[in-house]
Structure formats: C-alpha cells, structure tokens
Amino acid sequence: MTRRIVPVILAGGKGTRLWPLSRSAAPKQFMQLVGDNTLFQSTLLRVSDQNVYEPAVVVTNESFRFLVTEQARGIGVALSAIVLEPMPRNTAGAVAAATLVISHLFKEDRTIHVLASDHDIIIDESYREAHSIARLEAADGKLATFGITPTEPATGYGYIEVGEALASGAYRVRRFVEKPAFENALEMLSAGGFYWNSGIFMFSLSTVLDEIAEHAPEVLMAADLAVSRSVADHDHVLLDTDAFERCPGISFDYAIMEKTSRAVVVPSAFGWSDLGSWDAVWKTGRHDENHNVASAHTTLTDTRSSLIMTQGAHLAVHGLEGVAVIASEDAVYVGRLQDSQDVRKVVNLLAIAPETVRLTELRPTTCRPWGDCTTVLNGEHFQVRRITVRPGKRLSLQRHRHRCEHWIVIKGTAEVTIANRVQMLRENESVCVATGEEHRLVNPGNTVVELIEIQTGSYLGDEDLVGASDGVGRVD
Structure with missing residues (x-):
C-alpha cells in the first residue's frame, strides 16, 4: 500500500508586496484575492484528497495561529499540526522544523510535499502529470522542484x-539563476x-x-533543538524561542537545493x-471589455487595462490606463501597474515614519481566537x-x-460578567464597564454576536489589560 503524502504548507510572510490590503500582521495568503477562498484556503483544498494526502502540517508565524486555525475550520479541513515560529528564519528553518515534526508524528519515512500558501494554481492534467513525476523522483531519493514553463x-x-534528461520526464538541475534583469530574462526565454x-x-x-545535515548542519541543529523544546497545545507546536533564534535565516533553495547533487x-x-x-493580480483576474479588473464598490469610466480594488470607500476612477488603485479601510495606493513591484519601496518609507508605521503592520480588522475586531x-x-464573537466563544x-x-449589542445575545454579576444583553441593550472592573463577554448561543464597543480613558493601548488566560494560551 502506498503511504499518503504529507503536505507542508509554508504560511509566513511579511505582507509588503500587496500593500495596503496586506500588512505584516495580515499577509496576502490570508486574503481573498482570487475566487471564493483565501489563497491559504485554496492551498489547503489542493492537498485535501484523503486518498493522496495526510492532513497538512502548516508552518506559520506565532501571531498567525488563529488565522490559520479559523481559515482551516472555515472550509472544514483538518490539520496534522500547526508549527509556530517565534520569529521568521526563512524557508530552510521552516522546512527543517516541519520535517522533524513529521518524523515525530508519523514515526516512519514519508514523502513530503512543500507548498507556499500564497500561490494561485490551476489544477489540470499537466499539474497531475508533474505531481506524479515529482512523486516518482522523491521515491528515488531525489529532491524535486517544480519548474514553471515561462510565458514572458x-x-x-x-x-x-x-x-540531463531523466527517464521520468524530470531533469537534473544545472543551475539556479537569481531574479534577472529584463535583458537576461529575455535571453533565457529565447534560449x-x-x-x-x-x-x-x-x-x-x-x-x-x-541533505540538510550535510549542507546546512547549523539549520538542522537549531531546528532539532527548537522542536525538542517546543510546547504543544492541541495541534499547535510552539518552537522554542532561544533555540530557533540560532537558526540561520537562509532559504531552502540557497541552503540545500543549490548545493545538493540530488x-x-x-x-x-x-x-x-x-x-x-x-x-500579477491583474493578470490573473477576470477582465472586462476594457481589460480592467475591478472589485465590487467601484465605478470606472474611460479607464483601461487597470486594477481597481477596494475594501473601504467606493472608488470612482476616470480617464486612466495601466494603473493600480487599491483601497483598504485606512489607506489608498495609486501607481502604474508596470511599477507594482516597487510597492515595497512605499512600505519601507511608511515603516520608518512613526506616524505611518502602523499602516504597514495592522489592518483595522484583526482576527482573534473568539472572532474579529474592527477599529471604526x-x-x-x-x-x-x-466586535464579532462566534457562537460558543468567549473573551x-x-x-x-x-x-x-x-458595549451596545447590535446582533445576537451576549452573556456579560461584570464584577461577578452575570447578565444577558440582547439587541439594542447596553452596559458600561467601569475602569478597574473585572469583566468577560461570552456568546452562549448558536448565532454570531455583534456589538459596538466605545472605549474612553487616558490610555487605550493593548497594554492596558490585566487578565487571565482565555484558554488558548493568551490574554485578549
């Protein structure tokens, strides 16, 4: 019997290239850009066939743990483990840690399929053929990478x-080439x-x-120590901070693939x-008769070959061509589509200014273990x-x-505890929590609770909180 493949999904990232919709605390894999699911959810579904795959192992930043959990739950996909990195250490450390966790989970040799969580992929016969070839090469002791046929x-x-060509249809790797200048890319495409x-x-x-032991022993040593000292919480595996911090911040390509003979x-x-x-989003999107890709809540006149997207105000664009106009709830980016690789330059400038650094880190809406919260x-x-609290959840x-x-309840029924007094709040009812009073909010029902929270005081930062754990390893 052929053992099922263990997928490893890399779900870290800094969230700079698709600003302002992506942020460091909400990178693009957790955004809905193409189709009905986020990119991360689409990746999970791609490896959800139980005849082929085990439940996935996800490697992500510790701060994304609830995004991963809730987005997997939202599409009904189980996970083998969520490996939490206390700090980013690039893909070599992530792959090494995931491989060691898989070794502990399955206690036997397995084929591992490593995928990025933020790619848009079309599953067709050519995908299935490439998958089969890679699986054959993996069984033969090779490290297979998927090379995409270039179109430009x-x-x-x-x-x-x-x-050298191999019997399976794969080829030995001659060399890796870093991101080239346009002239070099054109030359390679022609050759x-x-x-x-x-x-x-x-x-x-x-x-x-x-191969990691041979070519990057320092990566393997740090990952092994981080896994052996990790803290397990249900399916979460929190890597040891001190040990993982020692892991060199290098890519899997550089550490292994460029050095191995396999x-x-x-x-x-x-x-x-x-x-x-x-x-790239514009190229992938659905074009109208003027070659525009536009989201809901947009109005375009005399505009061509442009990308217009909003998650905030209604956008009206007139008389432009080849531009990207992207609006989040709190920021707008406008630039030429052909220059969209340079968005990170804008993000870097915003990040060094105290008055704008928050625009690179957080979006007004943040995911919490109990629901989500939007700053209005x-x-x-x-x-x-x-504030939205899911059924059965509590702060x-x-x-x-x-x-x-x-607190003013606008939907559902909330159970509110204030200084040991418990009361039920229904729609259009409100309550005030005084400074220093111990309190808790619970959704005891089967429908979502929504409420408006108005905070007043001399200091409103997240640090102004004294509380106990909420049952998921944090105070919130």
Missing part, C-alpha cells in the same frame, strides 16, 4: 536551468531550457534530513502565479470598535487600569 521574460521570479522557480518541492523525509526539476505547464505584485474610529481619549476575564468600556 519576468524579472520578479528566479529561474532554473535544466541539465529555452529555463523554467521559473516555483518554490514547490517534493522529497522523502529521510532524504531531506540527510536536485531535479519537473517541467510544469500548469497555470501558476505567486501573486507577488498588483500586476479613534481619537484623543476615545476609540470605537465593532478572557480581564480588567483595565486606564479606560472604561461601553
């Missing part, structure tokens, strides 16, 4: 040059034998551990995009937030030193 001289991707580096891999557990590339003609720029309005000594028992809170 793209400068935003790395390239792989193929060497043939070059493929885009997708960052998708397949190999056996034993092979990859051997690397092979599988030519892959399926539709693929890493959606690494607004230009804030000013000196006041803040208004919209931690807590109190505040410097602020009071007014």
Whole structure:
C-alpha cells in the first residue's frame, strides 16, 4: 500500500508586496484575492484528497495561529499540526522544523510535499502529470522542484536551468539563476531550457534530513533543538524561542537545493502565479471589455487595462490606463501597474515614519481566537470598535487600569460578567464597564454576536489589560 503524502504548507510572510490590503500582521495568503477562498484556503483544498494526502502540517508565524486555525475550520479541513515560529528564519528553518515534526508524528519515512500558501494554481492534467513525476523522483531519493514553463521574460521570479534528461520526464538541475534583469530574462526565454522557480518541492523525509545535515548542519541543529523544546497545545507546536533564534535565516533553495547533487526539476505547464505584485493580480483576474479588473464598490469610466480594488470607500476612477488603485479601510495606493513591484519601496518609507508605521503592520480588522475586531474610529481619549464573537466563544476575564468600556449589542445575545454579576444583553441593550472592573463577554448561543464597543480613558493601548488566560494560551 502506498503511504499518503504529507503536505507542508509554508504560511509566513511579511505582507509588503500587496500593500495596503496586506500588512505584516495580515499577509496576502490570508486574503481573498482570487475566487471564493483565501489563497491559504485554496492551498489547503489542493492537498485535501484523503486518498493522496495526510492532513497538512502548516508552518506559520506565532501571531498567525488563529488565522490559520479559523481559515482551516472555515472550509472544514483538518490539520496534522500547526508549527509556530517565534520569529521568521526563512524557508530552510521552516522546512527543517516541519520535517522533524513529521518524523515525530508519523514515526516512519514519508514523502513530503512543500507548498507556499500564497500561490494561485490551476489544477489540470499537466499539474497531475508533474505531481506524479515529482512523486516518482522523491521515491528515488531525489529532491524535486517544480519548474514553471515561462510565458514572458519576468524579472520578479528566479529561474532554473535544466541539465540531463531523466527517464521520468524530470531533469537534473544545472543551475539556479537569481531574479534577472529584463535583458537576461529575455535571453533565457529565447534560449529555452529555463523554467521559473516555483518554490514547490517534493522529497522523502529521510532524504531531506540527510541533505540538510550535510549542507546546512547549523539549520538542522537549531531546528532539532527548537522542536525538542517546543510546547504543544492541541495541534499547535510552539518552537522554542532561544533555540530557533540560532537558526540561520537562509532559504531552502540557497541552503540545500543549490548545493545538493540530488536536485531535479519537473517541467510544469500548469497555470501558476505567486501573486507577488498588483500586476500579477491583474493578470490573473477576470477582465472586462476594457481589460480592467475591478472589485465590487467601484465605478470606472474611460479607464483601461487597470486594477481597481477596494475594501473601504467606493472608488470612482476616470480617464486612466495601466494603473493600480487599491483601497483598504485606512489607506489608498495609486501607481502604474508596470511599477507594482516597487510597492515595497512605499512600505519601507511608511515603516520608518512613526506616524505611518502602523499602516504597514495592522489592518483595522484583526482576527482573534473568539472572532474579529474592527477599529471604526479613534481619537484623543476615545476609540470605537465593532466586535464579532462566534457562537460558543468567549473573551478572557480581564480588567483595565486606564479606560472604561461601553458595549451596545447590535446582533445576537451576549452573556456579560461584570464584577461577578452575570447578565444577558440582547439587541439594542447596553452596559458600561467601569475602569478597574473585572469583566468577560461570552456568546452562549448558536448565532454570531455583534456589538459596538466605545472605549474612553487616558490610555487605550493593548497594554492596558490585566487578565487571565482565555484558554488558548493568551490574554485578549
């Protein structure tokens, strides 16, 4: 009997390339850009066939743990484990840690399929053929990477040059090429034998551990110590901070694939995009008769070949061509589509200014273990937030030193505890929590509870909280 493949989904990221919709605390894989699901959810569904795959192992930043959990729950996909990195250490450390966790979970050699969580991929016959070839090569002790057939001289991707042809249809890797200048990319496209580096891999557990031990022993040592000292909380595996901090911050390509003699590339003609720029999103999207891609709540006149997206105000665009206009709840980006790789320059400028750094870190809506929270309005000594609590969930028992809170229920029924007094709040009912009073909010019902929270006080920061754990390893 053929053992099922263990998928490893890499779900870290800094959230800079698709700003302002993506932020460091909400990178693009958790956004709905293409289709009805987020990119992360689409990746989970791609490896959800139980005849082929075990439940996935997800490697992500500790701060994304609830995004991962809730988005998997939202599509009904189970996970084998969520490996939490206390700080980013690039893909070599992530792959090493995931491989060691898989070794502990399954106690036997397995084929591992490593995928990025933020790619848009079309599943067709060419995808299935490439998958089969990679699986054969992995069983033969090779480290297979998927090389995407290039369709243009793209400068935003790395390239792989193929060497000797193998019987399976794969090729030995001759060399990896870093993101090239346009002239070099055009030359490689004309010469043939070059493929885009997708960052998708397949190999056996034993092979990859051997290769990491040989070519990046310091990565393996740090990952092994971080896993052995990890703290398990249900399906979460929190890597040890001190140990993982020692792991070199290098990519799996650089640490292993460029050095190993076992690397092979599988030519892959399926539709693929890493959606690494607004230009890539435009190319992937559904075009209207004027070659525009536009979201809801937009009005376009005399505008062509443009990307217009909003998650905030209604956008009206007139008389432009080849532009990206992107609006979040609190920021707007406007630029030429052809220059969309340069968005990170804007983000870097915003990040170094104290008055704008928050725009690169957080969106007004943040995911919490119990639901989500949206900042609607804030000013000196006041803040208004919209809070959603899912059925059966609760906030931690807590109190505040410097602020009071007014809660107004707009949907559902909430159970509110204030200083040991328990009461039920229904729609259009409200309550005030005084400064220093211990309080808790619970949704005891089967429908979502929504409320407006008005905070007033001398200090409204997240640090103004004294409380106990909410049952998921944090205070919130």
